[in-house]
Amino acid sequence: MTTATARPSDRRISPVFLGILAVAAVTGWATWTGFAEQPGVAVFFFVTAAWVVSLCLHEYAHARTALHSGDISIGAKGYLTLNPLKYTHALLSIVLPVLFVIMGGIGLPGGAVFIERGRIQGRWKHSLISAAGPLTNVLFAVVCTAPFWLDALDGVPRDFRFALAFLALLQVTAAVLNFLPVPGLDGYGVVEPWLSYKVRRQVEPFAPFGLLFVFALLWLPALNGAFFDLVDAVLRGLGIDDFDTYCGFELYRFWQGSNEYCSVSP
Template identity: 30%
Template structure:
C-alpha cells in the first residue's frame, strides 16, 4: 500500500511517515557518500552527494513508487572502487545500513530514557521502524543492495560476478521480480528484527 492512501484517511500519519522516509533515505545515502569521500574517493563529492540535502539523494521514479505502492528507493551514490580498494568499498557499502542502525539506536534511547509526549513518541517510533526496515532490507545480499556489495568485497571473485550482473540493463527488473516473489519472506525477516528491536523500548 502506498503512502498516498494515507493522505486522505490520516494526513498527520502521511506527513510523519513521508518526512521520516525522506530524511532517513537521505541520511543513508549521505553516509555512503561521506564514507567514500573520507576514504579517498572524490566521486561522490564531484556529484554533490556529500550533503544531507534530500533533493540530492531522491530518485524521481523511486519516490513515485514509494508514494504509489509503498516500496521505493533513493538515487545510488556513485563511487569509484579503484579509489577505495577492497575494504574501502566494503565500508562504504556498510555505511548506509550502519547509519540507519545508529538512528534507530538514538530513537530507542530517547523513547526509553528521555520521556516524550504522545506525538513525539509516535514520531520516534515511526523513525525507529523505518530505519530498522532500511538497515535490514539493505543488508540482504542480493544485487543492487548494500549487502551484495559487502559480500562482494569479502569474496572478490563473487564481487566481480555481481558487478557484471549489475551492469546488465535487465538487472534491475530481475531484482525487482525476485523481491516481488520473495516479498513475504523478506517482510517476515524485517518484521522479526523490528519486533526484536522494539522489545528494548
C-alpha cells in the first residue's frame, strides 16, 4: 500500500517564497508605522506580496491534500516547497492574478498544480483536493478581517486598516470566483467526480476557456453588479464596509494621486 511520502528536500520551504514573505513583512511594518514617505508605495508592495503569498498557499493546499489522498508524485514536482516558480503555469497562477489586482482590484483565481488524478481513489478525495485551494482563500480572508469582526481596530493605523480591507476583498473575490461550478475552476473540480462519465467528456473541451467565460460575463453590468453585491455582503458580514475597501484600493493605486475622500476616516 502506498503512503504519502516525500523526501525532506521536497518539503523544504523555498527561499523564493521566504523572500516574498519577507517583502510582505517589511512593507507591512512600513505601512503600520508610516515609515514610507508615500504610504501608497508601502501598501502596494505589502498587498501585492501578501496576495502572492496567498496564491502560493492556495496551490500548496491543493498539492498537500493530493499528497495525502494518494498522489505521491507531488513532492518531486516541487509543489510542497511553496515556490511559485514550480507551478506548471506560473503565468496563470502568479503573473495574471497580480496584473488583475493592479488593473481592477479583483482576485483572479489561478490554478497550476498538475495532480495525477489516476493515483487517487474516491470521489470525496477528488472533491476535497479541488476545494482545498479556495478554502485557503476563505481562511486568509478570515485572518485579514479578524481586527474588524473582533472589534479590535483601536490602535490599528488607518492605512494598515485600508490595506487589510483591500487584501480581504481580493481573497473573497478569489474564493467566490473559484467556487463557481464552471469548467476550469475549482468549483467544477468539486462537483466533477459526482457527474457521469458522459457529462464529464462533453464538458472537458470547455475547461481551458472557463475562466475567460466568467470574466466575459462579468463585463455585463447586471452580472457584475450582482457579483460585487455578493462580495460586499460577505465583507460586511466580516465587519468591513465599502469605505475601507474603496480607500484600500485607492491607496494601493498610489500612482493615481491622493484621494481626499479617504484622508479622514468616517
